[in-house]
Structure formats: structure tokens, C-alpha cells
Amino acid sequence: MESFRSLTVTQRDQILVEQQVFDIFKTFYNLPPSSQSFMLELQRENHVEYLTKGLTGLGPSFCVLDANRPWICYWILHSIALLDEFVDPELEDNTIDFLSRCQGPNGGYAGGPGQMPHLATTYAAVNSLVTLGGEKALSSINREKLYMFLRQMKDASGGFRMHDGGEIDVRACYTAISVASLLNILDDELVQNVGNYILSCQTYEGGISGEPGSEAHGGYTFCGLATMILINEVDSLDLSGLTDWVVFRQGVEGGFQGRTNKLVDGCYSFWQGGIFALLKRLNSTKEVKPIPLGDGEGSGEESPQTTTSSDAAGEEGLNGDLSLGGSHSEIGDQHNTSSQDNVIDIDHNHSKGHANVEPLFNSLALQQYILLCSQELNGGLRDKPGKSRDHYHTCYCLSGLSVCQRSWLEDEDSPPLPRAVLGPYSNLLEPIHPLYNVVLDRYREAYEFFTKS
Amino acid sequence: MDSREDDGGEPLSRMAEWRDVTPLPQDDGPNPVVPIAYKEEFRETMDYFRAIYKADERSPRALRLTRRAIHLNPGNYTVWHFRRLVLEALNADLDEELDFLQRIANSNSKNYQHHRRWVVERLGANARAKELNLIKKILSIDAKNYHAWSHRQWVLQALGGWEDELDYCQQLLEEDIFNNSAWNQFSARHDFT
Numbered sequence: 136m137e138s139f140r141s142l143t144v145t146q147r148d149q150i151l152v153e154q155q156v157f158d159i160f161k162t163f164y165n166l167p168p169s170s171q172s173f174m175l176e177l178q179r180e181n182h183v184e185y186l187t188k189g190l191t192g193l194g195p196s197f198c199v200l201d202a203n204r205p206w207i208c209y210w211i212l213h214s215i216a217l218l219d220e221f222v223d224p225e226l227e228d229n230t231i232d233f234l235s236r237c238q239g240p241n242g243g244y245a246g247g248p249g250q251m252p253h254l255a256t257t258y259a260a261v262n263s264l265v266t267l268g269g270e271k272a273l274s275s276i277n278r279e280k281l282y283m284f285l286r287q288m289k290d291a292s293g294g295f296r297m298h299d300g301g302e303i304d305v306r307a308c309y310t311a312i313s314v315a316s317l318l319n320i321l322d323d324e325l326v327q328n329v330g331n332y333i334l335s336c337q338t339y340e341g342g343i344s345g346e347p348g349s350e351a352h353g354g355y356t357f358c359g360l361a362t363m364i365l366i367n368e369v370d371s372l373d374l375s376g377l378t379d380w381v382v383f384r385q386g387v388e389g390g391f392q393g394r395t396n397k398l399v400d401g402c403y404s405f406w407q408g409g410i411f412a413l414l415k416r417l418n419s420t421k422e423v424k425p426i427p428l429g430d431g432e433g434s435g436e437e438s439p440q441t442t443t444s445s446d447a448a449g450e451e452g453l454n455g456d457l458s459l460g461g462s463h464s465e466i467g468d469q470h471n472t473s474s475q476d477n478v479i480d481i482d483h484n485h486s487k488g489h490a491n492v493e494p495l496f497n498s499l500a501l502q503q504y505i506l507l508c509s510q511e512l513n514g515g516l517r518d519k520p521g522k523s524r525d526h527y528h529t530c531y532c533l534s535g536l537s538v539c540q541r542s543w544l545e546d547e548d549s550p551p552l553p554r555a556v557l558g559p560y561s562n563l564l565e566p567i568h569p570l571y572n573v574v575l576d577r578y579r580e581a582y583e584f585f586t587k588s
Numbered sequence: 589m590d591s592r593e594d595d596g597g598e599p600l601s602r603m604a605e606w607r608d609v610t611p612l613p614q615d616d617g618p619n620p621v622v623p624i625a626y627k628e629e630f631r632e633t634m635d636y637f638r639a640i641y642k643a644d645e646r647s648p649r650a651l652r653l654t655r656r657a658i659h660l661n662p663g664n665y666t667v668w669h670f671r672r673l674v675l676e677a678l679n680a681d682l683d684e685e686l687d688f689l690q691r692i693a694n695s696n697s698k699n700y701q702h703h704r705r706w707v708v709e710r711l712g713a714n715a716r717a718k719e720l721n722l723i724k725k726i727l728s729i730d731a732k733n734y735h736a737w738s739h740r741q742w743v744l745q746a747l748g749g750w751e752d753e754l755d756y757c758q759q760l761l762e763e764d765i766f767n768n769s770a771w772n773q774f775s776a777r778h779d780f781t
Contacts, residue, residue: 144731145766190621197624201634202664207622229619236615248615249638250666300669302702339775348741348779350734350772395768397732 145396147156151265152398155520156388159507175506175558177536178514181219182529185514186211189526192225202246205237205259211268216410216574217533217564222267231272234260242280243288252284253298258310261317265573265581282320285311293328304345305336309358313571316365319585324343330368337372340395341380351380353393353406360413361570369417378495382412385496389504389520398517401509401528404501404535405572408522412538412547412569419492419545494542502539502557505532534572537564548575599629600636605649611635612642630660641670655688662692668699672706682707685717690722701735705742708779724756726773731760732769741776754775 142150163174190211194201200207208230220231222230236248237260243252244260264272288295288311294303295311308329315321335347336359342351343359360377363369384391384407390402509516509532515524516532540556540563541547547566556563567580600606607632613635616623626634637657640650654671668725675685685707689700708715720743726736744750754777 143764143766145764193622193624193625195625195627195630198630199661199663201624201626201630201661202666204622204624211622225619226621229617230621232617232619233621236617246663246665248617249612250664251669298665298669300672301665302698338772340772345734346738346741348745348776349738350769352734377762394732394734395771396766408778504674563595 141369148398148514149396152519153388156399156504156508159520160503163507172559175503175562177218177506177558177562177564178510178512179218179220179561180517181512181514182533183215183218183514185524186214186526187226190230202250202253203256203259204247205244205256205263206246207236207526208263209259209266210526212263214526214530214533216266216577217537217567219565227267227269227272228257230263230267231275234264235275238275239280239284242277242282242284251298253301254285254295254307254314255283255297257281258314261314262571262573265317265571266577268577270409270581270584274588276318278318278320281314281318283323285315285320289325290380293332295329297461303332305333305343305359305362306345308333309362312362312365315497317571317581317585319574319582320361321365324583326366328368330363331373333363334371337377339447341373341376341378342394343377350394351385353391353403353410355380356381357406357413359411360410361537362412363415365570374414374417377410378414379489381407382495385501388508389497389500389502390508391501398519399504401505401516401535402518402531404509405531405538406504408496408501408535408538409569409572411494413540414495415492415542415545418571469546491543492545496542498539498542498555499557502536505539506558506562507537533564534567535563536565540564541566592623600632600653606636609636609639612638614638615661633657634661637667637670641666646674648678650674653681658692662697668703672703682711687709687720693722693726698735701739705739706707708743709746713747716743716752717750719743719747720749727760731764733765734769737769741773750777 142365147398155501163171166174179520189207193207197207212230214220226467233248234244235248237244237246237256239245239252241252243254244257245252246256261276285295288298288301288307290296292304294305295307296303297307297310301307311325312321312329315325332347333343336344336355338344338349340351342353343356344350345355346353349355356377358368360372363372384393384395384403386392386399388399390399390401391407392399393403393406505516508520509518509528509556511517511524516529517524518528522528540551541556544551547569551563553560566575567573571578573581601611611632633653633656637653640653642676651671651674654667657667658671661667672701674680681760686704689704689707692700708719720740723740723743726733727740730736744753753773757770757773757777760767764770
């Protein structure tokens with residue numbers, strides 16, 4: 136047996152984390168059932184309290200995030216929305232006002248009032264406003280100027296710069312395209328060559344890196360895949376290679392690592408977990424012709440949803456409910472006002488009579504990691520045991536949890552079966568739109584708003 | 589130009605050289621959300637930075653001010669961007685800039701890496717050896733540092749040196765066969781050369 140000292144750094148670090156995590160699991164499994172139930176409960180009230188507090192005041196140590204304040208807004212607001220809670224109307228108004236002050240005179244949102252506009256903080260601000268919803272929030276976004284800003288950030292290579300003179304990478308591409316898509320201002324000028332740039336970032340491992348040549352990384356893989364779907368070029372990626380890579384990123388702890396041979400981290404519950412949500416949509420809509428998003432809503436074609444106890448039958452529902460914008464060619468269509476009048480036939484029975492799929496990752500194991508290892512009982516979630524909670528990890532652990540709970544469903548809107556939700560059913564979070572990571576209802580409202588205006 | 593001495597956090601309002609500048613407070617509005625309880629030094633530094641930034645003053649004192657602001661928050665990309673503009677306007681000695689960057693090299697921020705790239709690009713081939721060595725130092729502490737590896741690839745691409753990279757990768761893999769960043773570098777070597 137090798138002595139501890141002859142292990143490499145990778146091995147040592149990994150063993151230490153495994154010990155901590157398995158200690159937690161061992162303790163858990165030795166608890167009486169009632170205590171186990173408690174440990175698996177999502178501490179909703181405490182999380183909301185932690186989140187709301189952050190919205191109203193942050194300590195001096197947060198000065199290192201002074202150029203990221205729209206991000207803090209998004210992490211907090213999105214988490215609260217996932218928990219199906221609401222923010223005081225006064226706080227909502229204050230948020231809309233604050234973000235308006237972050238909006239640049241020439242478009243886009245900066246990290247704080249008076250700073251330069253930046254694609255990432257633009258993404259965060261727009262997602263925050265979409266999450267708040269309502270006329271006031273949505274109309275506060277100056278779309279014309281934002282479009283100009285996006286055009287200015289577009290680089291000849293096809294990628295986008297984060298800010299004037301800033302770096303080009305896959306994340307910049309995603310934030311730009313995501314915002315453009317959400318606000319219905321995506322066009323050929325913005326799209327051209329983005330696909331080529333992202334393609335050049337898919338590595339030999341199958342994942343996607345931040346820049347050409349760098350290491351395959353969960354965050355960038357999510358960004359790259361989502362962008363390719365949004366611009367309708369996902370088929371040029373090596374999807375089977377990508378899938379092969381991401382399935383092996385889930386560790387024995389149940390959580391995901393960001394890169395091969397690195398440590399588990401709760402935030403990858405979304406960055407990696409969300410990839411599965413995206414892949415699921417791609418695979419499920421492959422046989423179906425796309426319909427524009429608006430037509431899927433209230434078309435009166437929904438069949439009643441029934442839950443049976445047999446897991447083969449699962450739920451019957453509007454299997455063809457493509458109102459989630461999942462089809463790869465739909466995204467281009469839906470925002471073309473000319474094609475919105477086209478009603479294309481769809482086959483409602485495409486998924487052979489059942490609306491359940493087997494997730495490609497271990498959903499319950501990830502939920503177990505999130506609830507037992509990432510969750511802090513007095514509010515907030517974190518990277519791993521031993522690390523401190525923060526709003527970023529709270530956001531992405533909860534986002535990942537939402538993805539997990541719906542990972543058996545084809546139709547993300549339907550209520551999951553109880554066995555899909557680890558812990559009490561009250562742990563159920565709101566469904567998200569995996570391309571943008573905003574709560575689905577808010578996405579729909581924004582879609583309606585930005586399609587009409 | 590850019591003084592090597594730390595100005596020790598002395599309040600700007602008490603410094604003679606800043607007397608002509610009216611600090612510009614942040615336009616946070618009456619009821620800001622996610623408000624940060626800035627320490628006095630931070631708030632004051634940023635108030636003066638905002639004033640200089642708005643006036644687009646690209647002077648030696650502006651350069652010193654950006655250094656102060658960067659120390660307080662290396663994540664402020666606006667400050668980094670403005671620093672670049674000031675360096676250009678002053679036709680500053682970029683070797684000195686590299687030294688400055690070296691002293692704050694513990695900052696992993698992307699802004700830092702991006703700014704560093706800009707400096708090295710201008711210095712050209714002469715900066716190569718120094719850069720590659722510095723990155724080796726960073727990687728010796730954190731062998732998988734993502735930004736360091738990206739920067740390393742950029743340096744090799746822009747200034748050459750891929751021939752020696754095989755040895756370096758082998759060395760790292762002898763130390764830790766599981767270092768996936770080193771494996772990735774192997775593969776990148778083939779793609780780039």
C-alpha cells in the first residue's frame with residue numbers, strides 16, 4: 136500500500152474531500168429516519184433570509200465584488216425565484232432603479248454605476264430584470280442601445296469581447312447571445328462566425344474550453360453548448376464526444392467536478408448538470424418539427440396530465456409541448472416576426488406515449504450531494520464542506536437542484552414524481568429554462584413582452 | 589511616472605496633489621440594492637477615480653490612482669482598462685509595468701491576465717522568457733491554474749517556444765500524472781504547431 140506521501144497532489148486533495156464527504160454520508164445513514172428526513176430538507180426559510188439580507192446590505196469584504204453587483208442581484212433574485220418566494224415590491228423597485236443606474240448611456244450594463252458596460256454584468260442585469268418580471272422591469276431595458284453595445288463587442292473572429300478592449304472567450308459569446316435571444320434582438324450580424332469560434336474551443340476530451348486550446352471546463356461547456364443551441368448550430372459540435380466527457384465529470388461524492396481530475400464543487404451542479412438538461416431537449420425534439428413558441432401556449436391542445444404509479448407509463452401530457460423553446464431550429468424561427476404566422480404541424484405523440492426519460496447522470500446522487508454537503512443549515516449553499524456559503528454557490532446549487540428534480544421529465548413544466556425529488560416533496564423548486572437559467576414562468580412572460588414590443 | 593512606493597493608503601483628500609480634484613461619489617441612488625459597506629479608503633479612492641475617469645485625465649497621478657484602486661479591488665475592469673489608456677498616453681515603460689504586475693501576481697483575476705497579455709504583446713519576444721518563467725512559478729504553486737495555462741498558451745502562440753513545452757509537460761506529469769492541464773497542454777502542442 137502506498138504511503139500517503141507518495142501520492143500525487145491530485146490524489147491527496149481528492150482523498151481529503153472524499154473523506155469529508157463520506158463522513159457526512161456515513162453520519163447521515165446512521166441517523167434515525169426522522170433525523171434523516173430533517174437533514175434532507177431544503178432549509179427554505181433560512182435560505183430566503185440569507186438571500187434577502189444580501190439584497191439589502193453587504194459587508195466591507197464585498198468590495199472585491201464592487202464591479203459585479205448585477206451578478207449579486209441575479210444570484211439572489213434567481214435563487215429566491217427558484218424557491219418560489221417573492222421580494223418586497225419596494226425592494227423590486229429599488230432593484231429596477233439600481234440596475235438602471237448600471238445601464239450605460241450607450242447600452243449594456245456595468246458592474247456598478249459609473250463603470251464601463253460589460254457583457255457578463257449585462258447578462259446578469261437582464262436576467263435579474265426578467266426574473267423580477269413586470270412591465271416596469273422589462274421596459275427599463277434599452278434594447279436598441281443594448282443591441283448597439285453587442286454589435287460593438289462583436290469581434291471579427293466571430294467571438295465577443297467582454298467589454299471595450301476586453302477579453303474574448305466562450306463566456307462572452309454566451310452572455311451576448313443569451314441576452315440577444317432573450318430580448319428578441321438576435322440577428323445574423325451577431326450570430327455570424329460565433330459557431331466557428333465555439334467549435335474551435337471543443338477539445339480532444341469532448342468538453343469545451345474558454346479559449347481555443349485551453350482545458351475542457353464545465354462552465355465553458357455549458358456556455359458553449361447553450362450558445363450553439365441558441366444560434367441553431369448545435370449539430371456541428373461533436374455531441375457524443377461532449378456527452379462522453381460530461382458523464383464522467385460526476386464523482387463518487389455525487390457532485391460534479393469542473394474539469395478532469397479536479398475536485399467536486401456545488402456550482403457545477405448547474406454548469407454540468409444543466410448540460411444534461413440541454414442534451415435532453417435536443418434528443419427529445421429530434422423527431423419533431425418545431426413550432427413557434429407562442430403557438431404552444433394556450434393552443435387548447437393540452438391533454439389532461441395524469442400520474443400513474445407505474446413508472447413505465449409515467450405521465451401523459453402535452454408531450455409535444457415545445458413551448459420551452461427546445462428545438463434547435465425553433466429559436467431562430469420564433470423571433471422572426473414573419474414566420475410567426477406559420478403554424479407547423481407537430482406530432483404530439485412523438486415520444487411513444489410516455490413523457491419520462493432516464494437521465495444520463497445520477498440525479499439522486501447529485502441531489503444528495505447538494506442537500507447534505509452543499510447546504511448550510513442556517514441558510515445559503517456552498518462549494519463543498521469546509522468552504523463558506525456565498526450567493527454565487529447558492530444560486531448555482533439551487534439551479535442544479537431544480538434541474539435534478541426534473542431530470543426524468545421530457546416536459547419540464549410537469550410536476551415531477553415524488554421519487555424524483557430527494558427529501559420531502561416540498562423541496563421541489565421552480566423549473567428553469569436551461570438555456571438562460573431563469574425561472575420558466577419569468578422566461579415566458581419576458582418572451583411575450585419582447586415579442587410584442 | 590508610476591511610483592514604486594506604496595503611498596501607504598494616505599487619504600487623498602489630504603494630499604496636496606489632489607487638491608484641485610472634486611471627488612465624484614457613486615451614483616447609487618437613494619435606495620440601492622446590494623449596497624456594499626465600503627471602508628473609507630475604498631470609497632475615497634473610487635470617488636477620486638470616478639472623477640479622473642470622467643475627466644479622462646491620463647496623467648501620472650491618474651496612473652498612481654489606478655494602482656491604488658487595483659490593490660483595493662483587482663476585479664474592477666474599468667480601472668484596468670483606464671490604466672491601459674493612461675499607459676498608452678504616457679508612453680510608459682512597459683518593462684516597469686511588467687514588474688508591477690509581477691508584484692501583484694497573486695491576483696488570479698482575468699482582468700490581470702488580460703492586461704498582462706496586452707503589456708507582453710507590446711514588449712514582444714524579449715518578454716517571452718520572463719513570462720514563461722513567471723507562469724512556471726505560478727503553476728508550481730497551483731499546477732492547474734486555468735488562467736495561468738491559458739496565458740501560457742497565449743505566450744507560446746504569440747512569442748513562440750512550443751519546442752520546449754514537451755519537456756515541461758513531461759516534468760509536470762512526472763510530478764503528478766493526473767494533472768489534466770498538463771495533458772491538455774500536450775494535445776494543444778499538437779494543434780498549434
